[in-house]
Amino acid sequence: MNPTSYEPASGYNFAYLDEQTKRMIRRAILKAIAIPGYQVPFASREMPMPYGWGTGGVQVTAAILGPQDVLKVIDQGSDDTTNAVSIRNFFRKTAGVAVTTRTADASIIQTRHRIPETQLSAGQVLVYQVPIPEPLRFLEPRETETRKLHALGEYGLMYVKLYEDIARNGHIATTYAYPVEVAGRYVMDPSPIPKFDNPRMHDMAALQLFGAGREKRIYAVPPHTSVRSLDFTDHPFTPQVFTEPCALCAARGVYLDEVILDDRGQRMFVCSDTDFCEERRASGHRGHLLGEAPAALSGQPAQQEAC
Amino acid sequence: MYVAVKGGEAAIANAHRLLADERRGDRSVPELDVAQIREQMSLLVDRIMTEGSVYDRDLAALALKQARGDVTEAIFLVRAWRNTLPRFGASAPVDTAAMRIRRRVSATWKDLPGGQVLGPTFDYTHRLVDFALAAGGEPEAAATAEPADDSRDCPRVTDLLDDESLIERHDAVADGPAPDLTREPLAFPANRSLRLQALARGDEGFILALGYSTQRGYGRTHPFVGEIRTGDVEVFFTPEELGFAAPLGRVTLTECQMVNQFHGSKERPPQFTRGYGLAFGAAERKAMAMALVDRSLRARELGEEMTSPAQDEEFVLAHCDPLQATGFVEHLKLPHYVDFQAELELVRGMRAAHAARRDAPANNETLTADPAPAREAAE
Amino acid sequence: MTGFADPALESQQAFRAIMEAMARPTSVQPLPTGVQPPAPLSPELAAVILTLADNDVALWLDAPLRAAPEVARYLRFHTSAALVDNPADADFALIAAPEACPPLAAFRQGEPQFPERAATLVLQADRFDAPDSRRFSGPGLAPDARALSGDVDAASPEGIPPGQSDSEKTRISANESGVLAVAPLPAGFDRQITLNRAQFPLGVDLIFVAPGAVSALPRSAILEG
Numbered sequence: 085m086n087p088t089s090y091e092p093a094s095g096y097n098f099a100y101l102d103e104q105t106k107r108m109i110r111r112a113i114l115k116a117i118a119i120p121g122y123q124v125p126f127a128s129r130e131m132p133m134p135y136g137w138g139t140g141g142v143q144v145t146a147a148i149l150g151p152q153d154v155l156k157v158i159d160q161g162s163d164d165t166t167n168a169v170s171i172r173n174f175f176r177k178t179a180g181v182a183v184t185t186r187t188a189d190a191s192i193i194q195t196r197h198r199i200p201e202t203q204l205s206a207g208q209v210l211v212y213q214v215p216i217p218e219p220l221r222f223l224e225p226r227e228t229e230t231r232k233l234h235a236l237g238e239y240g241l242m243y244v245k246l247y248e249d250i251a252r253n254g255h256i257a258t259t260y261a262y263p264v265e266v267a268g269r270y271v272m273d274p275s276p277i278p279k280f281d282n283p284r285m286h287d288m289a290a291l292q293l294f295g296a297g298r299e300k301r302i303y304a305v306p307p308h309t310s311v312r313s314l315d316f317t318d319h320p321f322t323p324q325v326f327t328e329p330c331a332l333c334a335a336r337g338v339y340l341d342e343v344i345l346d347d348r349g350q351r352m353f354v355c356s357d358t359d360f361c362e363e364r365r366a367s368g369h370r371g372h373l374l375g376e377a378p379a380a381l382s383g384q385p386a387q388q389e390a391c
Numbered sequence: 392m393y394v395a396v397k398g399g400e401a402a403i404a405n406a407h408r409l410l411a412d413e414r415r416g417d418r419s420v421p422e423l424d425v426a427q428i429r430e431q432m433s434l435l436v437d438r439i440m441t442e443g444s445v446y447d448r449d450l451a452a453l454a455l456k457q458a459r460g461d462v463t464e465a466i467f468l469v470r471a472w473r474n475t476l477p478r479f480g481a482s483a484p485v486d487t488a489a490m491r492i493r494r495r496v497s498a499t500w501k502d503l504p505g506g507q508v509l510g511p512t513f514d515y516t517h518r519l520v521d522f523a524l525a526a527g528g529e530p531e532a533a534a535t536a537e538p539a540d541d542s543r544d545c546p547r548v549t550d551l552l553d554d555e556s557l558i559e560r561h562d563a564v565a566d567g568p569a570p571d572l573t574r575e576p577l578a579f580p581a582n583r584s585l586r587l588q589a590l591a592r593g594d595e596g597f598i599l600a601l602g603y604s605t606q607r608g609y610g611r612t613h614p615f616v617g618e619i620r621t622g623d624v625e626v627f628f629t630p631e632e633l634g635f636a637a638p639l640g641r642v643t644l645t646e647c648q649m650v651n652q653f654h655g656s657k658e659r660p661p662q663f664t665r666g667y668g669l670a671f672g673a674a675e676r677k678a679m680a681m682a683l684v685d686r687s688l689r690a691r692e693l694g695e696e697m698t699s700p701a702q703d704e705e706f707v708l709a710h711c712d713p714l715q716a717t718g719f720v721e722h723l724k725l726p727h728y729v730d731f732q733a734e735l736e737l738v739r740g741m742r743a744a745h746a747a748r749r750d751a752p753a754n755n756e757t758l759t760a761d762p763a764p765a766r767e768a769a770e
Numbered sequence: 771m772t773g774f775a776d777p778a779l780e781s782q783q784a785f786r787a788i789m790e791a792m793a794r795p796t797s798v799q800p801l802p803t804g805v806q807p808p809a810p811l812s813p814e815l816a817a818v819i820l821t822l823a824d825n826d827v828a829l830w831l832d833a834p835l836r837a838a839p840e841v842a843r844y845l846r847f848h849t850s851a852a853l854v855d856n857p858a859d860a861d862f863a864l865i866a867a868p869e870a871c872p873p874l875a876a877f878r879q880g881e882p883q884f885p886e887r888a889a890t891l892v893l894q895a896d897r898f899d900a901p902d903s904r905r906f907s908g909p910g911l912a913p914d915a916r917a918l919s920g921d922v923d924a925a926s927p928e929g930i931p932p933g934q935s936d937s938e939k940t941r942i943s944a945n946e947s948g949v950l951a952v953a954p955l956p957a958g959f960d961r962q963i964t965l966n967r968a969q970f971p972l973g974v975d976l977i978f979v980a981p982g983a984v985s986a987l988p989r990s991a992i993l994e995g
Contacts, residue, residue, distance in 0.1 A: 098778040102475060107824050108574075110785050111861075114822075115886035117792045118975045118988030120909045124886045125576035130470040135718025137725065148789065150782040160729045167725055169400055197729045206794075215719065226705050228579045235882035253741060259733030267909045267990065269971060278733040287913070291793045298715045300576040306793045306910035306990075324733060342732055356729055574826070578884075 099146040099179040105129055109147035109302070113293060116304035121266025122234070123217050123301040131297065138171055139297030141194045141213035148209065148293075149175065149192060154182045156190035161198035161339065161356035168196070185359050197260075199281040201338050201360040204290035206307060212275040214296035217303065219263040219273040239271045242314060250319050259324070265312045266305055274311075280324040280339045285311040330355045331373035332382055333364035343381065354381060414459045428452035437643075437672025438462060442713055443469030444573065444592055446642050446671055463594075463713050470714060474573070481569050483627040483636050487646045488547050490622040494673075497548050498616040499650060505545030510621065511673070548618040549648045549665060558650065558663040579705055586688055586708060590681045591669060593711030599676060601701045601711075602683035610687040610699035614666060617650040621673050645670050647678035651686050656694055664693065771840070772806045773820055773848040780804075784821040788977060791986035795910045796950040798898045801984040808840040810866045814979035815894045816844075822890075823862055825850035830860030830877075830889075834867050860889050868893040871956035874966050877974050885971040888989070893956070895980045900953035904960065905994040906987065911948045948994070952978050952985065963993050 097103065105127075112126040131139040149155065155175055159168040163185040171194060172183050184190050187202040196213040204210060216222075220230045223241045233241065242263055249257045256262075262279035266272045274285060275294060285292065285305060292305040305311060315321035329336045331352040338360065340353040352373050355361035365374070365382075374382060415422065429436055429452035439451040443466045451469055458464035494510025497503055552558040572588040581589070590598060605612055623643050627636040649666035653659075666686025668678035683701075690702040700706050710716060774780040780803070787799040807816035823829060829851045835841045842853055845864075854860050857876045865871045871893065880888030907913075956962060966973040966989060973989035 096475060098782075100475075102477065103777055103781065104478070104824055104826070105474075106781070106785075107822060108826060110789075111822055111827070112886070113789060114792050114890070114975070115888075117789070117910075118990060119885050119971050120990060122885060122971060125578060125884075127574050127576050129474045129573070130467070130714060131474075132471040134467070134721060135715045136720075136722030137718060139718070148782075148786065150786060151779065160726045164399065165726055166403060169403060173400070196725075197727070215722070227709070228705065231883045254744070257737060257741075259737045260730040276727075276730050278729055280733070291789075298719055304793075306988075308912040309909040324736060339729065340732070341728055342735065356732075 096178055098151075099149050099175065100132070101129070101143065101146045105143075106147045109143055112302045113144065113147065113304065116293070116302050117291070117306050119270075120305055120309050121264075121270030121272040121303060123272075123296075123303045125300055126302050128297045128300040133170070133174070135298035136215060137167060138194070138196060138213040140295030140299075140302070141196070141211050141297075142171060142174070142295070143297060144211050144293050144295035144302060145175065145192060145194050146179075148211075149179055149181060151179070151181060153191045154184050154189055156184050156187060156193045156359075157195075158193065158198060158200065158357075158359075159196040160341070161200070162358040164358065186363070187357075187359055197276050197278075198339065198356060199277060199284050201335075201355070201357040202363075204288060206289045208290040210288075210290050210292045212277075212292065212294045214273065214275045214294045214299075214301070216261075217273055217294065217296040217299050217301040219261075219271050234270060237269065239265075239314075242271060243316075246314060247316070250316070256315070256319065256321075262321075263314050265314060267309050271314070272303060272305075272311075278324060278339060279313065279321075282311070282313045282321070283323055287311075326353065328353055330361060330364075330371050332371040332377055333361045333369045333374075334371040335361065335364055335369065345378075352377065414457070423456060425449055425452045425456060428455055434673060435462065437670070437674050438595060438677070439465045439469055440671040441674055441677060442466045442592055442594065443473065445469050445473045463717050467714055467717075478571070478574065479630070480628065481571070482639065483629065485624045485626055485642075485644070487620065487624060487644065488545075488550065490545075490620055490624050490644070490646075491641075492545050492620055492622040493643075494622070495545060495618065495620040496616070497618045499548060499618075503548065503551065512675075545620075547620075547648065549650070552617070552650065552663060556662070559653070559665060561665065577708060579708075580691075581704060581708060583685075583689070583692075586704065587667060587669070587681075587685060589708045589711060590684055593681070594713035594716065595674075595677045595680070597711050597713075597716075598684055599680040601687075601707060602680035604699065605683050605687045605701045610690065610697075610702040612649075612666070612683070612686050613652040614649040614683060614686065615651070616679065617648040617665075619645065619647045619675055619678065621645040621675070643672050645672065645674045645678045647675070647682040649679075649682040649686055653693060664689070771808055771844055772804075773816075774805060777820075780817075781821040784817045787984050788818060788821065788986070791977065791984050792975070792988055793910050795908065795987050795991040796906050796948050796985060798983050798985045800982060801979065802982065808838060808844050810834050810838060810894075811841045811844065811864070812866070812894050812979060812981070814981065814984060815864060815866070815892055818892050818977060818979060818984065819845065819851075819862065819864060820848055823849040823851040825852070827861040828852045828854045828859055830854050830857050830863045832863070832865045832867055832871065835864055857889075863889055863891045865891055865893040865956075868895060868956050869954045874956070874962045874974050879969065879974065880972045882972065888972060888974050890975045890977060892977045892979065895952045895954060895978045898952055898978070898980050898983055898985060900951045902953060903949050903951035906948045906950060906991040907994055908992045909990045910988070911991075950985070950987065952980070960993060963987065963991075967992055 108127055112124045116124045128140065128143060131142055133139060133142065155172065156163065157168045157172040159165040162168065175181055176183055187193065187200040190208065192209045192211060193200065194211040199210065218230050220233055220241060223245055224230050246256050260278045261273055261276040262282055264272050264274050264282060264285065274282060287308050289307055291307055294303045313321040326340045330338060330340060332354050335355055339356045341356045342351055342353055344351050429448050432455065435455060436448055436451045439455060439462060440446055443451065451465065454465040454468040457468060492508055494512060495505065495508040497507065549558055553560065570585045572585060577585065623641045625641050626639045628639050629636045647668035650663045651666055653662055653664040655661035664686065666682040668681030668685065670677045684707060687701040688704055688707060690697050784801060784803065787801045791797060791799045801814050801817060803813050803817035805813050805816045805820065807813060829845060831841065831853060845851060857863060857872050858878055860877065863877055877889035877891065878887060880886060970989055975989050976987040978985045
């Protein structure tokens with residue numbers, strides 16, 4: 085990837101934020117890295133997109149992004165969901181950076197709700213958009229209380245909640261935003277990724293940064309850091325397992341989206357990570373429904389399946 | 392066959408084009424210009440300036456036009472623009488005692504130095520739709536008053552009470568430098584300056600409802616409107632390089648001082664306490680509601696029993712911002728299908744387990760760790 | 771006596787180097803800079819401070835930096851940051867003579883509910899390839915770093931930009947060895963850094979600069995052996 089020329093949208097600083105705001109965010113990022121899993125308060129700004137739509141991730145990305153970077157933005161694992169398109173365009177316009185959909189080509193990946201299937205490497209930064217950064221929030225709504233619990237490392241409340249799940253359902257009924265313990269100290273909300281993705285946060289080669297704009301928190305998991313999903317010895321953490329492969333690229337062991345095909349209950353399961361799926365198909369992998377899939381999903385008209 | 396829609400750039404661009412078209416409305420109707428909005432929708436402009444934290448009538452009017460009259464959306468535009476401005480520092484506190492009064496009423500005294508000035512108010516109007524207005528036409532010219540000679544003749548009611556030590560003093564110096572909510576994250580417990588900032592930026596409807604709740608027994612504080620005043624004040628700023636305060640210009644403000652009963656404590660004799668509200672422009676409802684909520688949020692400081700939402704600093708401050716609230720509520724329309732997929736499989740698994748239990752022999756009474764976790768998978 | 775010629779781009783570049791350094795403790799990241807601060811402030815130390823400081827933070831200068839009034843003038847002009855006399859009041863401490871650095875405990879350590887309120891010390895070292903080295907573990911360092919460090923020169927000052935090629939990736943792994951070979955260091959460093967880690971999540975964070983490069987030891991780093 086060649087560095088692109090720096091031609092920001094007129095009237096705004098490079099990557100939209102003013103330098104003072106970037107410095108404030110950068111200081112918060114450094115502290116977040118130094119205290120893995122701890123939520124650093126930061127003076128989140130109003131961004132030109134609404135709170136809850138990725139303003140935290142956008143501010144983190146804007147504070148680290150440079151002209152040399154290649155940016156990838158995904159939502160639900162996909163590069164072409166509307167909000168991902170909108171955020172990618174925002175940075176293309178305000179920072180003039182190169183953008184990509186290929187995971188391996190990106191130096192910064194901003195994500196909502198997924199970790200890319202392709203293993204990330206050192207030198208890459210994964211920026212998560214976070215709606216509710218406080219893992220204890222739904223157990224204790226008060227910030228003054230949750231802050232004390234984190235200071236004391238007192239996470240009994242969370243274990244009680246998980247245990248009640250087991251008593252009621254026979255298993256832990258949390259399927260996404262499944263709490264993790266980082267570097268043996270802080271319990272952290274991994275953002276609403278499916279728990280399928282949790283194990284991939286552990287010992288990841290890439291730096292993971294988390295931005296919550298409305299809640300004004302930044303936190304981080306440095307590379308190669310222990311990330312443990314909370315569980316019990318007699319009820320170990322179990323990620324979701326899909327029994328069938330992707331209908332388009334035949335991948336197994338990946339997270340699948342269910343797509344309803346008609347009003348008679350016909351459905352298919354396809355990769356949530358569209359880039360991963362497309363690359364597999366490009367290298368010849370073929371799922372059992374590739375020929376019949378709607379063009380919007382397969383990226384090719386169904387009848388051209390023969391080529 | 393239903394085809395899952397992918398969000399293309401073209402789709403977004405077309406949606407925004409359509410939005411602009413709808414904003415314009417019927418093109419045979421003359422377009423509103425910003426000056427018309429600024430002059431004829433001025434209370435709405437004031438609200439956008441207040442919650443948007445920018446004093447700029449033209450900008451607020453333009454935002455309202457761009458937002459098709461959606462107030463929250465207009466506040467959003469104004470705030471996002473404000474964010475990109477350099478911050479030079481904080482102005483000197485404005486002196487509302489020196490306000491050029493346009494309206495000033497007190498509910499605590501029949502008459503008082505400076506008098507009661509009704510000014511332009513909806514109070515005492517009969518809310519009858521004026522169908523003649525639809526036909527247009529110019530209203531008669533306003534009656535002219537004798538020019539208010541000297542603002543010193545219009546002292547603040549709270550200053551009058553203070554002469555008798557009947558009301559608490561407010562020591563602004565003890566508060567230290569004013570914090571800036573837009574530059575520092577909110578930390579709890581917040582000091583009063585920070586709370587007032589949050590309330591000033593807070594959603595008028597939310598603050599109004601909270602203030603109302605204190606009147607209905609949820610954190611009662613026995614309020615009286617000591618004074619409401621609307622008018623112009625001069626803003627001064629001291630640049631480092633100048634070393635003295637230079638006037639920046641005049642702004643219109645509405646200030647409300649609620650006077651509330653206080654029973655006293657071991658350390659303090661009974662006296663009146665203050666609830667304070669301030670808003671840009673003519674924004675009486677907001678200033679009054681803010682003053683009620685400010686006072687009720689002082690419950691902890693004044694040793695009052697805390698039982699109600701309006702006394703709960705975290706509850707009020709964490710939820711009063713219109714942009715935070717609207718953003719997070721509206722984000723629910725973004726795709727959530729990854730998480731929903733996880734829930735879908737969980738519920739399917741639990742239903743299957745439930746069915747298996749139901750169909751199993753009746754002696755299976757104990758709640759066992761069923762195989763559902765393994766079934767949290769697509770089939 | 772110049773600062774950044776292009777503040778937006780140069781501070782971004784410097785920040786990424788600092789961020790990488792903090793995320794991969796002991797790794798040595800390149801920090802090219804064109805700033806020309808007054809002596810004894812080094813260009814790298816100046817670049818770090820210009821990147822991170824403004825009128826929202828307080829700086830503390832060590833004796834050699836305080837002895838040169840043009841340093842204070844330079845920092846005030848380029849950052850507008852307040853200069854404080856008491857180490858405990860500083861967000862950032864600038865240390866031109868690490869061997870004479872006040873005890874780490876003299877700086878702000880953070881609060882149990884707000885550990886991020888701890889100070890960051892920026893120490894101006896001479897080199898990242900000193901013969902005297904120590905090994906660290908902890909977040910940011912691969913559990914198998916010990917194995918990796920055997921076959922590479924861990925103290926190589928060549929940092930690695932966010933790169934894509936396999937050879938670069940290998941070198942990044944080598945840079946994750948956990949070996950810190952910086953000199954000079956504050957007196958009694960091993961004992962001090964161990965005590966600093968013992969109070970985690972409180973404690974100060976250290977950034978080291980040397981000609982052309984930056985490295986860091988966040989409070990999470992654990993001194994081995």
